[in-house]
Amino acid sequence: MPGPRRSPAPAPASGPTGRRAAHALRRAAPALLGYAAVRALVAVVLLVWAELSDRDGHQLLSARWDSLWYSRIAENGYGYTAVLEDGTTHPDLAFFPLLPWLERGIAEASGLSVADAGLLVSAVASLAAAWGLFAVGDLLHGRRAGVLLAVLWAAVPVGIVQSMAYSESLFTALAAWALYAVLTDRWVWAGGLTALAGLTRPVGAALVAALWLTAALRLYRERRLPGRAVCGLLLAPVGFLGYAVWVGVRRESVTGYLDVQGEWGNGFDGGLAFARFIGGFLVGGPLSLLAGLALLAGVGLVVWALVLCFHGGQPPPLLAYTALVVALALCAKGYFGSKPRLLLPAFPLLLPLAVTMARSRTRTAVAVLGLLSAGAAVYGAFWLHGSGPP
Template identity: 30%
Template structure:
């Protein structure tokens, strides 16, 4: 770091100074952190205890919301239906759409209303989560609602463990523990007990980042491909791998970039990027209509009593 600072002082042309600044920032970003120790034996149990407390709080608050909706007669979901059971409450909205994909698949043609506008349909959601629901449901005989919630909860546990292991690779134990607490009790953590795909996407993402920190770059490829068909956003992982490749190349004189590492980054980043933009292409190919995925994105619905107040109060733009 001292040598780079001296280079920065001596560099007069602006492009050179910026190149040295970027190099200095890269060294600081990729340097090994002090105070980092290997994961101790039994490290997972305290992490899982925090995770369990967070999920218990989520279920309690959602039960209160469900019970209140039953008393007040509130409706919810895009169709404005009432949740007859707590399981219905946990498997509504997007979870219900995943269940529809698990049971009926994707439509060959886009459904439209009388005005020709595309109606809500399954093409707006990616296939990995409902495929898991369908497979596990067929193996166990349990309904997709139960399987969807169980997959989400189990994946959230795995994501919490992966997050802690990832952060312990780059920071100390105290910071990693606080990150787990914030992750488990955050305002949006309730999605971890719903039949949503967020938990599954996060465990794939955190695991991929952990592999990147450990420089097992080629192993990221399958995780990136699966993530690309789980939730939108895997292209960001590909971008991160591309930036990592650039930084490793810039610092190759201090930290040699081997051919296998470069190949691993290119393959994993390229595969993730390609698959990250493939779903709209697949949807267009199956339906024979352009823009299927974008046109199928659910644009709302004001039938539920809670959502209706918001919908009718929005500006017309």
């Protein structure tokens, strides 16, 4: 079956930059409006749920779990280490600096608290991410697929994280636009955005690797790389490596960054710890078995979506980036309840579904998005009212 007809790609405007930006914004407007509508629904359900539960919805979004670590860094800088009851330590060096830098800068300039500054960063970054997702989908499969990709990302079950003072929205925005820059041969932009992504989350290393793998394939095919690509490649790892080196110097150890991750119980073991975690559910009682089967189904769905990405012929930058993000999320040790959140930046997993829905009738697509959005709103409110961090 032939794929969906691509709508004509927006021709580069010959006028001023402002005119080109206005044209791009008008083209992306349905995606941004659809994305904002889903996020508004999720926020309303959360706030109503919090009110009925005698909880503070604002606090759930701005000042719990990782949000508290980012706020503390924004206010006091690095240097805090939490000591748990069993004697293990959790140093704040595990959290990358771009989000707390932005929180502190916005708070000082506006008078907002750093927690509210974090919410503002997340709100703006989530819209920028939705725009970046639209741009990628539009470029590859047309405007309709781009709109659906952005709205589907808003409607994933763990999408509530996009509205929290967490770094996922900021990272996804930088990653989406970096990948778009590579796809449109803007290598210096790609390198700069990747460097910023590397200052945002550890998974920035996956974006760096994706750029380098893409360049290696191009070098193999064309036997040369343009100068702008070389500049972008040299710029890309600056953020991630710069922070890792700074942590090493601060810890006075070449393996300082890895040591910090180890203190948090993080590390890459090929998925053995996660497999044991799921296996523990499978050998339990009926409810435990059901939970284990649900976890297996979730992992299977992610792997199936990744296979569809490869069969769908996605460009090498998207395939490399997605495969690496999935591998890092599923094959790492650490808090297993966070794995769905760690997969949130792997937005190309949604592209095959977006393309399929783009072929369907508008009424069908709206119905599917409505059901997914309602499910995301209920699940997000339930999740944040739980005891464990997302």
